[in-house]
Amino acid sequence: MSWLYPHSVTVYAVTQASGTSNVAQKPVVAGSGTTVACDVQAKTPGDVAKDFGFDLNEPAYLYCASSDLATFVPRYRVAFGSQVFTVENVMSRNDGDADTAYGFVVLNSVTH
Numbered sequence: 294m295s296w297l298y299p300h301s302v303t304v305y306a307v308t309q310a311s312g313t314s315n316v317a318q319k320p321v322v323a324g325s326g327t328t329v330a331c332d333v334q335a336k337t338p339g340d341v342a343k344d345f346g347f348d349l350n351e352p353a354y355l356y357c358a359s360s361d362l363a364t365f366v367p368r369y370r371v372a373f374g375s376q377v378f379t380v381e382n383v384m385s386r387n388d389g390d391a392d393t394a395y396g397f398v399v400l401n402s403v404t405h
Contacts, residue, residue, distance in 0.1 A: 298330035298357065304380075305370040326372070327364050331357040333373050333400075341399065345382065351402035353378060359385055362396030376404045 303326040334354045341352045355371070362385055365371070371378040378400035387394040 298332050300333050300373065301328055301330050302333065302355070303328050303372045304364050305372065306366070307368055307370060329357055329361045329364055331355050331361070345399065347381060347399065349381065349399075349401040351404075352381075353400045353402070355398040355400055357396040357398065359387075359394045359396050362398075365396070365398045370403070371398075371400055376402055379403050 305326040332355070334356075336352045336354055338349055338352060341347045341349050353373075355365075357365075362383060365380050365383045367380050367383065369380045371380060380398060381401050382399040384397045384399075385394070386397050
């Protein structure tokens with residue numbers, strides 16, 4: 294079985310904003326980004342709390358090829374259409390077969 298990835302997102306690294314000492318305070322997107330084929334699924338805060346114990350306002354799950362997983366780093370930004378997300382958690386999943394290995398990313402919207 295191979296995964297189908299009907300969407301694509303652009304992943305951006307973030308850098309420290311000038312004049313701040315904390316990248317989480319005022320992140321600035323760095324560079325042109327990397328495009329990744331994936332499947333993005335909107336979730337409810339309750340879904341994420343039940344699955345992982347995270348408290349997120351506007352979460353989504355992203356599924357991608359294992360080979361693309363290194364592109365996603367916590368706090369990086371992910372653009373999907375007009376929405377912008379922050380990477381909250383990154384995991385590799387494998388159901389015991391090379392064909393079923395995939396990357397799993399928990400996202401939270403920063404678009405308001």
